[in-house]
Amino acid sequence: MVRQNDLKNKNELTWVSWNNNVQHGYTHHHTIKKETELTNIIRHTSGKVRVYGSKQSSADIAAGTDSLIDMRRYDQIISVDDFKKQITVQSGITLKTLITTIQSRGWSLPCLPDIDTVTLGGALSTGTHGTGRDGKLLSEYMVSCRMVMADGSVRKIQKGEELMDAARVSLGLLGIFSEITLQCEPVYTLHLKEQPMHDDQWLAEYDDLLENNDFTRILWMPHTDHGYVILGNKIDPDTPVKHNPGPDYLKHRRAVSRMLYKYTTKFPFLTTIANKIIYKLFFTSKKESKGTLYDATVTKSRSGTLELAEWTIAKSRFDACFRELKAALDNKNNAAYVHIPMDIRFVKEDNSWLSYAYGEDCVTVGCVTRDASSADDYKAFEVVEEIFLKHGGRPHWGKRFEAKDAELSKLYPKWEDFKSLRAELDPEGKFLNPYLTELLDVKKVAKNKNRAA
Ligand SMILES: Cc1cc2nc3c(=O)[nH]c(=O)nc-3n(C[C@H](O)[C@H](O)[C@H](O)COP(=O)(O)OP(=O)(O)OC[C@H]3O[C@@H](n4cnc5c(N)ncnc54)[C@H](O)[C@@H]3O)c2cc1C
Structure with a gap:
């Protein structure tokens, strides 16, 4: 995948994503603080324009146009x-x-x-x-x-x-x-309990776990046969809870992972050993805590960048998809040495046209490399995508994937409606960058329209 566009033609200024993996030249840059500034720029820009936030998407969706608008000071x-x-x-x-x-x-x-x-x-x-x-x-x-x-x-x-x-x-x-x-x-307080669980056990129980707990998250660890299961339930904030954050060294997990995976970039087969070490060190102790959803479950700081992919699958198809995924990733003969943990989460059905959960409850499965600079050579992204596509899975829009219109049109019942609406609301393609143009196959929309006319 080409992650950098042709910078030599636009050598004035370069937009760079948080992990450096997406870079684009641009000619006009605006920072806005008021809605009228935003409307004026959009109205008076004759070419294409994209807006961006914290630049933390891995997909090439936030820049790639001559004009860019930074939204971060529009924050009141x-x-x-x-x-x-x-x-x-x-x-x-x-x-x-x-x-x-x-x-x-x-x-x-x-x-x-x-x-x-x-x-x-x-x-x-x-x-x-x-x-x-x-x-x-x-x-x-x-x-x-x-x-x-x-x-x-x-x-x-x-x-x-x-x-x-x-x-x-x-x-x-x-x-x-x-x-x-x-x-x-x-706001509510969660009582959180975290512990390792054998894959056979959490796979047999995840439906019940989801049903019987307010919060369920599974950090799955290929090559170890285990997931680290985090369950949370709402309690009265005054309920006493034995605070057990686990051994003090757990706080070094991300730094140690980064160091170990740096070596596995050169010798990918060592990933299986790195995964086992990381599992033993950081995912075998039980933990217990309480706090609000934000205070107790959201990561507040990271020691470095990542490159992320994430795939989602209808809950009814998760079992079959996961079993194939595990077989592929655990197989010592494939080159997809995946970094742990892979984050498994659960989302309720909705009606949003391009939502992963459109029409059905879904399960999401993350896949990351802790060495963002070598993401192009990270085989796991390809293997995971192939398996999820085979099972009808949908990619996270902000993360890395290769699928385009041909595949996506089969995955989203409202895909063509979305494309038509986009063409109606933005007939000149003002909000399109090259990646999004290809993603939606915009030329095909125009051709089909002409044919219909
Ligand atoms: C470490 C890490 C952890 C993450 N964790 C999760 C997670 O737990 N769950 C999850 O689902 N995702 C997660 N993500 C993905 C992340 O939430 C998305 O990529 C998100 O879009 C990043 O927001 P941003 O402000 O950086 O947006 P950008 O990357 O700057 O932009 C994303 C897209 O939004 C568009 N956009 C920005 N502002 C506007 C606006 N005002 N109006 C219209 N379009 C706009 C941009 O043009 C672009 O297409 C994670 C990403 C990272 C790097």
């Missing part, structure tokens, strides 16, 4: 409705600022990703999600928004309108999220 809280527990914010706000603000009011967003440095606009656009029995994509908590359209006009979109179902997860292709109103819920 606009209003709070205490009666409805709703908050309206500008879309460049980070999840950290958003969640600490609502938590200080005694509210929560009940399903959170494992990162808080991303912007709300970026997170919504890519279908960012967490896990839980009732957990949904973050964008499902959006009850209304103001969207800046390709002609620079602003449309207010409300929950219940069909356009909202299309817009919730739309990669900035239908318009740019400006102000967003989110429905919050009362």
